[in-house]
Amino acid sequence: MPTQSSTYQLKVNEELVNFTTADINGFDVITTSPDTFHLIINQRCVNATVEQTPGGSNKTLTVKIDGEVFTVHIQDELDLMLYQMGFGKVVHKVVKEIKAPMPGLVVEITVVEGQQVKQGDKLLILEAMKMENSLQASADGVIKKIYVSKAQPVIKGQVLIELE
Numbered sequence: 001m002p003t004q005s006s007t008y009q010l011k012v013n014e015e016l017v018n019f020t021t022a023d024i025n026g027f028d029v030i031t032t033s034p035d036t037f038h039l040i041i042n043q044r045c046v047n048a049t050v051e052q053t054p055g056g057s058n059k060t061l062t063v064k065i066d067g068e069v070f071t072v073h074i075q076d077e078l079d080l081m082l083y084q085m086g087f088g089k090v091v092h093k094v095v096k097e098i099k100a101p102m103p104g105l106v107v108e109i110t111v112v113e114g115q116q117v118k119q120g121d122k123l124l125i126l127e128a129m130k131m132e133n134s135l136q137a138s139a140d141g142v143i144k145k146i147y148v149s150k151a152q153p154v155i156k157g158q159v160l161i162e163l164e
Contacts, residue, residue: 009080011073095138098161100154104128109150111161115143123161126154135160 006021028040035050051062051069059074075083108125111117117137126133141163148160 007077007080009075011075012070096163097159098123098135098137098163100126100156100158100160101133101135102126102128103155104133104153106148106150106152106154106160107132109146109148111143111146113143113146117141117143117163124148126160137163139163 008019008021008024010017010019026041030038032038032047037048037050039046039048046065049064051064059076059079061072061074063070063072104126105128106124107127110122110124117123117140119137119139121137122134123137123143124135126135143161144164145162146160147158147162148154154160
């Protein structure tokens with residue numbers, strides 16, 4: 001259970017709301033089903049239903065309160081600290097070049113120039129220290145240029161494939 005000093009920030013339909021654990025303790029909440037709640041906040045009664053809870057750790061909910069739908073993103077103290085340090089400001093890094101993570105030998109190339117690829121698609125196999133390593137697309141894209149060929153030795157950091 002969070003301590004009295006815990007701070008949270010909600011982003012509700014693009015509006016920021018800050019509150020503490022003490023604020024939460026001031027709510028009168030009755031669970032009427034696993035996803036439905038009756039709340040009394042500042043002497044006002046509301047019914048809330050959690051419409052959707054996406055998986056993972058993104059802390060995002062879609063909540064229906066008295067017929068109105070809200071998208072709620074929850075940030076705790078750690079999330080807020082990471083954001084203040086600049087870690088939450090870069091949402092996506094687009095990788096345009098696939099580089100060799102280590103020196104090795106190109107065993108197989110599974111794509112061709114101009115081919116559309118999806119995140120997770122295998123691009124090539126690199127053998128290093130008698131182990132085969134499958135290099136995959138980190139995002140959707142199109143193969144712009146292949147700089148290596150099968151059986152070619154490569155060095156660490158060498159550009160193997162360029163995406164657009």
